[in-house]
Amino acid sequence: MKHLLSTRTLPVALLFSALALYAQPAATQQKARGAQPTVAAPKTDGFVLLKGTILEAASRKPLAGASVRYKNISAAITDASGNFSIKVPDYKVSVEVEAPGFQLKEIALQGASSVQASLMEDAFSSVYDAANTPAGTLLQSQSPFSQRSLNLSGAWERPFETADTYLQGKVAGLNVIRRSGTPGSGASLFLRGLSSLNATNQPLLVIDGILYDNTEYGTSMMGGSFNNPLSMIDIKDIDNITVIKDATSLYGTKGANGVIQITTARARELATRIDFAAYTGINFAPKALPLMGAADYRTLVSGMLQTAGMSAAQLAAQPWMNDNTASADYYRYHNNTDWQNQVLKNAAAQNYYLKITGGDNIARYALSMGYLANEGTLRNSGVKRYNTRFNGDFNLSRRLTASTNLSFTFNEQNLRDQGQNTNVNLLLSSLLKSPLLRVNEVSASGAESPDLAGLDIFNRSNPVALSRLAIGQNNSYRFMGVIGFNYQINPAFSLQTNLGVTLDKVRETMFLPSKGVLADSLATAVAKNRSGSAVKRLFQLLSDTRLQYQKTFGNIHDLSAAIGFRYQTSQIEEDFGKGFNSATDELRSVSFGLNTLRQIGGNLGLWRWTNQYSSIDYRLRNRYLLSLQAAFDGSSRFGKLASGSARRRDGINLAFMPSLSAGWVVSSESFMKDLPFVDHLKLRATYGLTGNDDIGNYTTRNYYVSQNLLGLQGLVRGNIGNDKLQWEEATKFNGGIDLALFKERVSLSVDAYKQRTRHMLLFEPAPAASGLTTMATSNAGMSVNGWEAALNLRLVNQPKLKWDIGGTVGNYRMRITEMPGGAKQTAMGDATYMSAVGGQPNAFWGQQATWVYATDADAAAEGLSIRTANGQLVPFKGGDMRFADLNGDKVIDDADRTNMGNPNPQFFGGFQTGLTYKRFNLQALATYSYGNEVYNSVRRQLESASGYANQLASVIERWTKNGDMNAMPRATWGDPMGNGRFSSRWIEDGSYLRLRTVSLSYNLPVKAGLVKYAVVYANGNNLVTLTRYKGYDPEFSAGNSLYAQGVDAGMEPQVRSVQAGVRIGL
Template sequence: MKHIRLIFTAILVFSISLAYSQDFKIEGEVIGEADGLPIPGVTVFIKGTTHGTVTNLHGKYSLLVTAQDKGKLLVFNHIGMVNQEHTIGDQTTLNISMVSELEELEEVTVVGYSSTSKKLLSSSLQSVDSETLKDLPVATLDAALAGQASGVQINSNSGTPGSALSVRVRGVGSVNAANQPLYVIDGIPVITENSSQVSFSGQTISALSDLSPSDIESITVLKDGAGAAIYGSRAANGVVLINTKRGATGKTKISFNAYGGIQQVYKRLDLLNKQQWFEYKNDQLGIEKYTQEYIDNFPHDTDWQNEIYRDAPIASYDLSLQGGNEKTSFYLSGSYFDQQGVIKGSGYDRTNLRANIDHHFSERVKVGTSLQFGMSENNRIEGDQSLNAPLPNALSLPAIYPVYNEDGTYNEDGPYANPVAIGNEAINKAYTYRGLGNAYLDVAIMNDLTFRTQVGFDYYNLREHSYDPVTTRQGASYNGLGFSANNTSINTTVNATLQYVKSINNHRFDVLAGFSSESYENRSNYIRAQNFSRPEFEYITSASEIIEADSYGLDRGLNSFFAKANYSYANKYIFAFSVRRDGSSKFGTNNRYGTFPSASVAWRMIEENFMKSSSLFSDFKVRGSYGLTGNDAIGDFRYQALYSSGADYNGQPGIAPSQLPNEDLKWETVKQANFGLDLGFWGNRLTLTTDIYQKTTTDMLLSRPLPPTTGFSSVISNIGEMRNTGIEVLLGYEIFRKQDFTWKASLNVSTYRNEVLKLYNGQPIDNIGRGNNRIEEGEPISIFYGYKALGVDSSTGDMVFKDVNGDGEITAEDRTKIGNPHPDFFGGFTNTLNYKNFDLNIFFQYSVGNDIYNGTRVYLESMKGEDNQTTAILNRWRAPGDVTDIPRATANDPNNNNRASSRFVEDGSYLRLKNVTLGYTLPKKITRKAFIDRMRVYVSGQNLFTITNYSGMDPEVNYAGDDGVRMGTDFFTYPNARVYTAGLNVSF
């Protein structure tokens, strides 16, 4: 019996020991409660230990535990999600559905070469998602950002269909290098420059206009040095990261969106009619040359604005398919956009196709591609500074000239070409063909270590065809004039990154290192010919005389190494570091490589114990950063000694030096410090984000004057400095929140002060453009510089100008600062209201304190010459004793009354109702019967009204397009149109 008892005891002890030593697996999947999608990167660990794992790309995990672990807590931790704890029992399968933390904190934001939770950001950036963009019927990517992001100033410059917008992130940062940000689409930098070889006076073609806004999932703007430094030598003006829509697991979703409408010119200039014109001419000549009897019998009184303006249609259609399964997901789309211009002869249409595909080979290997093909046709008209442009000629031609002669031909008797003939007969077309794509490979080497490589390309071809037949004045002078140009650019990019992400208890590490290589090729040719055989034959082959021909080729490269490291403790203390080293063929051997480091830190005070019990604050984060970025957007080979053709001698071809070398040439460098604060109140019902920054550009690329004995007038050198200091505020408030009714509002306000710190030997750069802009130390870049107008001398009728230097004479030495094109502050204000099935979005854009130089008035209020005049001159001085601010009319103007002066500088402040959209979503009980998931109809209006004191046609204007130096000038510029549309959104 004793032996039996011993054997039984031994078996019992062995069994208990075996039970406690036996290992088993717990497996499962982690998904998001809101969307049901798998969540990769979730840390799964046994509480109080370092034993754990991380979910893979499919959100799945597997963890080996022992029977001794039973009763302990299994913790699931992920950025932006509420931690979950589950007791370990006998279960071998445990699927988890994680819920997000506060909405604002759960968002994952795209940053350089990766993404991160918004709450762990220590740099300054701003994101705009597809929900915000979907109700904005805009034609281009950059237009979608207008007024949406603090610190980002976007002006349309003109209403020309398909033309470039100016985008400034935290002000103008350069004189000769570019001021536009770097655009990166799905991880690949894209071509954005104007490749046109036929000048249209500031109305440039933007390569961005060929990309469809309907495919955008999100736009993120990296504003400070810490966020942008990872893009190094091209990030001085900020970085715009654009992610396109991708597939999703589940039922295939078919979406169709369409809108159509009409565009109208909402403001016209008041010009002299026939009667007023002849009276003005008599006054100008000083004699009554045109009697009332003559005027009454004169047959013509043409309203030229009526003749060139039109109500123009606009339409957009896009169709997309989105779906997939656990292995493969896809997003396919096609879109067509057609916009006729409100000025005859102008218009733009675009067709796009896109395919985004992602495939999981296994739990550790994922591949994908993004492909887009687009083509467009841009019908252009000559712009502001041309004698052959419809709008300037329509405004300048007096009403006394008819459109047509009695035989039906165009009348060309006036001082300027017939604008209707130009709009109807001149051919100015630009055709673009765009291929943009990339392919990537993701390999999860380990649960914490991921390798990613990506190859991308951007193919951009622009073909231009222009022809002025003999039925236009310009064409008649050449017996037909034609241009043909072709420009092809190919940018190829290869990226490779290695990322390590590890969470150990409250410590989180995210380290990334990578390499990037870009190569750019450009080939172009151009030909100009005249003397065509017949008006109907518009191509160069029909011309008998070639006037000019040219061809060009360029190859350049950029190789880069970069790294960044992020560390956070308990989601409270956040540190980030990055560095990039770029080598560019644009610079010589002395400075071919540049290094761009950055650092940032953040403290999420809301996670501190003393803040967690607060009923007021739901978020409280303090941020600080400092970083260096570069600007290499200057012409190629500027460091080299160059030779140009054309130095022919005695009938033999020859070349001659055209540029001195400068091997010391290097990037402009921007040093930027930023301090930010992110606050949330009452469960983030009220949110506030504010940033204060100082952004200093050093080693600015400027032309340094040389002695004439060198044979050259100047050489490009790093010799200037400029600074922008600014404040940005973004305020969001959920005003009303009930089951059937919600009302959200957001306001962004931005202000900056620009100052030129250093120029070569302190010498100002003067007489820039139509606005007489000037660059001077101690002043903002591109101030207006001219004479200070004091009013009209009531005894002579001439303008009185201020004698600045007090020498008793008005000379060029009396010119002074007369205006500033930079606003005091600018931004946007949005209201979004939802009541049951109705939705309403109201968006205002504003700019306050900026001046505009109204160059149109210089001619249309000159009261000399043959130009028509505005009705403002009806208040002109006529006799001694008259008190007015409009000088006399005179054919001979010895006082030069219309010289560049403060007379033509106006307040450009405006408040514009940029967009209003009212929508109605049909009830599901109705749409379900037609097998429709969702159907929404809406009406929308753009530029419905503008409150401004500016006398011109449009305050959101610049005749020089996106030029960063010739700023704030209106010179017969194509106005923005008022647009009315109705649309439909359907998904199946």
């Protein structure tokens, strides 16, 4: 332990040695930022007098009424000429200046007795913004951590659905990947890459000081459906989001993926204020994929059936080939239906929000209510949200204060299946369904019935039946309550405690009819219609109590220390039932299904977590910054024999997580006087340990689960316990620089980081005698290296015209460092990934497709074959896809698989601009991802040309005869040569540049009185996307798992939308 601590304090010793060398004053006369050289001023009671002038940055006019203060020791107000005088300990400290409507600013005196400074308007993003850090609320200029703080006051005019999508492109190093276009689905958040193969890679969410559960618990009955608790929060309820990127040891084994702290809005004034906002808009249906029409489809399928041996007479007897109008099935099979048009539509969206704030000297309150209705572009899908929140602050006595945060949200979703089962996935069914068929039943004379068409000879589900007759209802409720107390023991010590409770309930109901929907196979029967019901509950209780110490010594030393204890208990319960083959489609309850086929089950989980933490934060003249943190974590998830960093006397393992952060505000040094254009320059470094406890509640234990067989319940082994299983341990190093120039008109932040994860959760093959396929171990490791940068420019800064531009860029590279056997293959859906030592953890793994053989002679000359199940070698022919024979044995098989691509981007980020002219404001945001490969599973199904499924129009240009020079292989029934296998043929460049949002607002002129402000605005989202991707949309995430990235599984794509709205303040 002593050795551990000594190695972690080494960077600090080096830093302060450097301080001693570089802090020597320059021998020459220096001048800074309109400051005057130090004049020998007599000290009064240990203080000297500082004079100065404060100006408005845009107009350069004096700013009257600005507050200038030095800590809580002295303060002054500027006069009509913007002048002030204030006592300070010496001319090496910093003072803070703020004024209503303007940004707070910190001024380093640098040895000067007189200073001049200018303040930017309140909406300006400054290096002096307040940020919620592990050490408490600090100015970003005084924080040694790598972080980004966002003020969401401007989000009212930008109707994003959830907080996670709002962050996209705004935080360097945070890769935000929207999951799909389904309303409320949210996004996957990956902060500085992915650090785990099987545990969560999502950042920890902390809302108003309490951990916010954002995990997916239980399984949805609707394929492709995601649980997104962030959709329960109206973004207009949020005041600030701070993203903490480097080692967050205070949160122990929950901080490996970084921390996102969300602070909800509270009353800032005692006067009663009413804010109202409303918008309405349209979500436009995505552009249809170019599919084959009826004529091309008939030609394709008839040709394939001939390759399967069907004679001309047999082919002519097919009802869809019979062109005799008098035939019974002519009107059923002689159509040209656009199935995409049948399931996709333009959709409406609307939102209303009301917030009331106010109070008095005893109590302040903020009450809000909201309603959202957002229809999906898939017919009969969408979400409705009803939310309310109450935040209160109370002065109970001179020393005791209290606060409350209460919220309740009800979400009502209509879902359509978007899983990988093409029989029930609505969007995939519309792509694969034959265009020859009609939506409704039709008589022999051509009269159309109102009844939907049933199954047909092509054996594909009717997409309209899936849209109209299927049920996918998800109702979710979440209550979150936090009550906190703060007791000021004396000026230095305070005792704080917070108690939070989360109650979450999700009720799902689903039904798939037999009418028009292809049956599924069960173990002992065929499922015609299917019904299901599930209830999931989460109860979570968390307490956080800390003793805080804060004091300033000698007027220049700021010391704060805290010691605290967190306790969290969580319980989940899931109950579900599935019914099959009720008598009719009108009987949709689980109870109406056959008793022998009914499935009933559930899941119960209980886990506890303790976190004993301490921190020491020190600042000298706000110039030298030091933060030391440590936490001891205990969890019911840890194995009894885990090799923990510490062990209690009772034998329970504790994870020890220390970290050390240091910063040097170089711009505050006196030797920086010769660089007056440098407003702020800070060097930062952090080294520490964090962890990830998402290893499963009972993976360390042996247990059994119930199983139904022919109506009889029995017990089977559910898990092989591993007493040595422990948390994943992440060692992190971060070095960064923050820079502001030319009165903050240029600001730059650059970070480089390295992380190594040890004891990573891995599922290895289980002994065959156990009856299980895998068991959990802690035997893998991975590293992540990367860098990131954010640049912001104020190009024009005039009283009536302001123009800002900015951008972020991030880059990371992941490598497997430890893996039993050196490599591990993982199958996800119809894709295969490889995780091998020295390579990235989720490489697409398959054969390399090179070209299409033009002739039989070309194929014979190369002599490549495939081996059938009975061992027979079958040679490739003209029109077949040519695959690389990597091992040289002339047989194309699994031994020829290789790395086909990396779903992780080389670069990602965003660009944004803001232009304000008088009362007009224009904001735009573009996001991008470059260098990431994606697997187009949808195109694989639409270009394999091996069955009755409709195909893309590109298949028209397929190989048909010797000598054809085509990139599209021949169409053969059943694809006996595997031309459509998982290969590089389906791996595409997923790079894109997207105009994410454009917003134009106008601040209406109002007379002083009841109405304080009125703003009207219009927005456009996803208006332009530049990409070479061949699918609907290049941005998607099939889940939060590392193995779900870069796979287009046929979910609802993101859509273009426009909104118009109003915001009024009273």
